[in-house]
Amino acid sequence: MATIKDVAAAAGVSVATVSRVINNGPKVSDKNRAKVKQVMVDLGYRPNANARALVTQSSPTLGLxxxxLTDPFFATLAGGVEKIAREHHRQLLISNGLVSADTERQAIETLLEQRCEALVVHSKALSDDELIAYAEANPAMVLINRHIPQIAHRCVWLDNRAGGEAAGRYLMSLGHQKIACVSSRYHIEDPQLRLEGLQQALAEAGQPLADIAIEHGDPNQTGGEVATQNLLSKNLGATAIVVYNDAMASGVISVLTDNGYRVPEDVSVIGFDDVLLSRYLRPKLTTMRYPIEMMAMEAAEMALSLSSGKSVSDCHKYVPTLVKRDSVLALRG
Incomplete structure (x- = not known):
């Protein structure tokens, strides 16, 4: 296997010159740069990524x-980041935080130990103060799906409260008054803000959401099933259910159907996220679109720009939009 010394000898230049070419350094003539690159191809030489990272204190990688891993929402998020990494010829390194402070901390530290050039971090368990400290120590770190005012210019986030409000107002515009909610059991801001938005919209219309009409579960199909079984046991007579995400909504629809309810004729269901499965459920799911791929791409672009010393704009807020499909129906008078 060819070494950097072999490349230098074959090109008739110093090892230092070869190193500058590898690291895109200055003080190399175009002629020598082209010669070194051709020799590297001829000899099949590949730079040692670890050694290069030690010299530059970073590696051409984007950390996420x-x-x-199994949630379609996060698969879409990762796909958006990966798309930008590929466009910029960066390797994507992924670490899983599992909505746990200890695990999120370890995930960030692991990527920092790999000397990632830039970081996109989805953190729900770490405190604002700790994330601010990480951001101050790592100028190319960007948060996604999190808004911290002190570092707002490095946050790409969604107005979850506005999404909850919009879902509630849409159902009320169709005549629904008995509305229930299936939310996530996680004590993080996303479900809390969506529920607050829904509660605010209903309260302003004079039909506040009763605590008994709210059920929590794991943010997946099984969690949606269990929460819906609990709702049905209360005999609330709800004509519509607002659900934390599309995965839970698929569980909600399954249990309703199994119990003889027609969706949307008997009970309307509205989800959140607009992941791929929402288009293939039966009925097709009406939902609040979370433009996570677009947001992930922007976050990745921001992180790479910051790693190059470029400035970024101040506002990166997104607002959910309603996607009307077949799981919601106007209530007959």
Missing amino acids: VFSE
């Missing part, structure tokens, strides 16, 4: 911390 996210919460759940």
Whole structure:
């Protein structure tokens, strides 16, 4: 296997010159740069990534911390970041945070130990203060799906409260008054803000959401099933259910159907996220679109720009939009 010394000898230049070419350094003529690159191809030489990282204190990698490998939402998030990494010829390194402070901390530290050039971090369990400290120590770190005012210019986030409000207002515009909610059991801001938005919209219309009409579960199909079984046992007579995410909504629809309810004729269901499965459920799911791929791409671009010393804009807020499909129906008078 060829070494950097072999490349230098074959090109008739110093080892230092070869190193500058590898690291895109200055003080190399175009002629020598082209010669070194051709010799590297001829000899099949590949730079040692670890050695290069030691010299530059970074490696051409983009790090991503996210919460759940199997969740379609996070698969879409990772796909958006990966797309930008590929466009910029960066390797993507992924570490799973699992919505746990200890695990999120370890995930960030692991990527920092790998000398990632830039970081996109989805953190729900770490405190604002700790994330601010990480951001101050790592100028190319960007948060996604999290808004911290002190570092707002490095946050790409969604107005979850506005999404909850919009879902509630849409259902009320169709005549629904008995509305229930299936939310996530995790004590993080996303479900809390969506529920607050829904509660605010209903309260302003004079039909506040009763605590008994709210059920919590794991943010997946099984959690949606269990929460819906609990709702049905209360005999609330709800004509519509607002659900934390599309995965839970698929569980909600399954249990309703199994218990003889027609969706949307008897009970309307509205989800959140607009992941791929929402288009293939039966009925197709009405949902609040979370533009996570677009947000992930922006976060990745921001992180790489910051790693190059470039400035970024101040506002990166997104607002959910309603996607009307077949799981919601106007209530007959």
